[in-house]
Amino acid sequence: MNIRKHGLSIGIERVGSDFFLSFKAIGKLTHEDYEIITPMIDSALTGIRTPKIKALIDATELEGWELRAAWDDFKLGLKYGAEFDKVAIFGNKNWPKITEKIGSWFITGEVKYFENQEDALDWLDK
Numbered sequence: 001m002n003i004r005k006h007g008l009s010i011g012i013e014r015v016g017s018d019f020f021l022s023f024k025a026i027g028k029l030t031h032e033d034y035e036i037i038t039p040m041i042d043s044a045l046t047g048i049r050t051p052k053i054k055a056l057i058d059a060t061e062l063e064g065w066e067l068r069a070a071w072d073d074f075k076l077g078l079k080y081g082a083e084f085d086k087v088a089i090f091g092n093k094n095w096p097k098i099t100e101k102i103g104s105w106f107i108t109g110e111v112k113y114f115e116n117q118e119d120a121l122d123w124l125d126k
Helices: 031-046 067-083 095-106 117-125
Strands: 007-015 018-029 053-065 084-090 110-114
Touching (some): 007 031, 018 031, 031 067, 053 067, 053 117, 067 084, 084 117, 110 117
Parallel strands (some): 018 053, 053 084, 084 110
Antiparallel strands (some): 007 018
C-alpha cells in the first residue's frame, strides 16, 4: 500500500519576541486541500493583531500544485498579499526560488528563498 501525504499545516510561532505565521506544505496540493486550508488561513489571519505579518513557509516536502490548486493559491495571494511584511520560504528544490519571484508580484512586503530554516528565521527576525 502506497500512501501519499499532502496538505498544509498552519501555525502561529514565536521566535524571540516576534510572532509570525508558519506554513508547512506537504506533497502535491489539490483544490480539495484549499477548500480546507482557506478557512484555516482566514481564521489565522483574522487573529493577527499586528499591522503586518511575517510568515515562514517550509517547502521541504512540497511537490507542487494541481492546476486548480495553483489558482486557489493565486487567489489567496491576491486576498492577503498586502498584509505581509516578510515571507521566508525554505526548501531544498529549485522551484521554490521561482515561487519567491512570483510571490513577490502579489505580496507588498519582501519574499525571500532560503536553503535552510535557520537562515530564514534569522532574516525574519531582522
